[in-house]
Amino acid sequence: MNKLSFRLKKIKNLISSDSNIIWDLCCDHGQLGKSLLPNKKKVYFVDIVPHIINSLEKSISSKNCEFQIKDATEIRIENRIDESIVMAGVGGWTCIKILEALKNKYCNLKSEFILAPQKNLLTVKEYLLENEFTLISEDIIQDKKNYYNILKVRRKENA
């Protein structure tokens, strides 16, 4: 397995230790999800590009995972308190669209979200505030020549 980048290690460490269900959304290489396979009950790999998911499926032999070729706005989650949904390496508007789709599908959204948008961070924060997501933590890290903000949030109960 390839070594995780400093950024992905930080994201991994922010996932609550008692989370059992992980969504590696917009997963591309799937490095984050792969690194979690040994310790988690289930890891979902999702990407909109078919060949990305097809080659991940061929290279991973673990039984505790599922592969989905789709726009991440279309996922159906388990909606559990011990479920973590990670969106990293995509723009802020993509994160917002995915959150909005989930918010509309599940009136009581229980999962935690780890968001590391590449741009439009302020727009994401405004969206989170307006839509009753509680900020659990925000980390700013430097990985090589870039700074990254990583937000951990959960929607307020009965919001």
Ligand SMILES: C[S@@+](CC[C@H](N)C(=O)[O-])C[C@H]1O[C@@H](n2cnc3c(N)ncnc32)[C@H](O)[C@@H]1O
């Ligand atoms: C730069 S990679 C990020 C990979 C990984 N998450 C990371 O942080 O290193 C972005 C990936 O997001 C996928 N993607 C972009 N929009 C998407 C969407 N709406 N639904 C699913 N996948 C999407 C792209 O196909 C691409 O593989």
